[in-house]
Amino acid sequence: MHHLAFFVMLGAVLVMAGLLLDVVREGLPHLTWQFLTSAPKERGEGGGIGPEIVNTIVMVGGAMIVTAPLGLLVGMSQVEWRPPHAVVSVFDQVRATWLSIPSVVLGFLVYRVAIAWWHWPLSVVTGVLALCVMNWPMMVSVAVTALRNVPATYREASWALGATRSQTVRRVVLPAALGELINGWGWAMARLAGESAALIMTAGLNVSTHWSAWGPGETLAVYIWYVRTEGYGARGSGVAAATALTLMLLIALILWVSGRLSDWRQHPGR
């Protein structure tokens, strides 16, 4: 059984490494400073993914800034203040169902509401809204898990010293949970950075020459999809590979930074 698991794992790792190597081989030659900083060009040589990088960072960051604190508040009220059981279980049901809805469907929902009804443009802001709609259940899960993992004995020790519930949450529980929160937030950001389906419908397939929150907000993941589907000529696959490589590096960077921060929170002084 052990051996089987080992070989399956080895196989998976080899396949992954092969795919990765392929992307690196094709993408690396395109990956110049100029490519990373200039705007895309439909025809001819040159062109890059500068705006897509900015859009990806801004949209993922925006969605996190909105949903992470909200998720934390909801998680805190659920774990630390124990609302009536019935309320929590209905809410958890909704959250679990929401998590299982494909992102295309959520994107379509946001498209119907924000763009068709409210007449928002295909834009960075609309894309952030779509990412928020996708991300909130994750944020609640991350918060609930991190808070539940804080030993109950910390809370008791704090109450026994005369701290109120909210003092205990602020001074003991949150600091103790922060490492795990950061870790969970890192994974959620990695997931958002790779999202394409929901954003195609809400943020669009363009970038504007002058960046604006209400301007179109194509991201790296969407751009890869666009380049691969709309014949981009012979250099299409190279551009796609270089963009994919950039996206992977960005995600790796997010995970590395969040992992380091999280470690440092959990084992200070190491």
Next chain:
Amino acid sequence: MAPTIRTEHLSVSYHRTPVLHQISLEAAGGEVLALIGPSGCGKSTFLRALNRLVEETPGARVEGRVYLGNMNIYAPSVDVTQLRRRVGMVFQAPNPFPFSIFDNVAYGPRLHGVTDAGELRRIVERSLQEAALWDEVRGKLRRPALTLSGGQQQRLCIARALAVDPEVLLLDEPTAALDPLSTEKIEELIANLRGRYTIVMVTHNLRQAARISDRTAFFAEGRLVEVGWTRQMFTAPQDPRTEQYLTGRYQP
């Protein structure tokens, strides 16, 4: 002078299941009262009723009265924060916060409004000295508390409780998780604290109760069976159940 703590017909139930029945018991000012009894008989629940920590457990219900000095701690006018400041608690497993040694001890004083750095330092030093930990940690106060040994962590928890100037100390099996040497240190420490604080200590270690307590109370099945001078109880128990328990033959 440390105050008396006294219960009158104290009953506690969890989700309507009674676990303590009409306990009337007193710990005199400055004495060490040991609570012994089989597992699940309600010793921890009794202790948690003395600082109202039991109220944080969902479904817990308390009846009867508890007097600290002559104040009924369950009276509506009582400020729980102030009460818990006067009645400190140390738990079975050492539970320092995942902060530095200093921040652990300073936690209570900061909570109660001490902000002056010099004063905090004085309080931390005094508390650590009182808990017989100062010599081992001086100069290392910025280290994470979780790098200390189990016995040191428990003394840190005692220092943390002492830092808010309590008058009563509730100890719930404070040495259950410790090795013999650390246990001995804590027992020595408790012997030194006797007189200045009223101490109520739960223990499963009968010899420990015999060594360090003035009086002992024996609980069984949620009831107080017998309370008396420790020496007397260990040599000539009044109740046959106490005798069975002390000789290891107790069966509920």
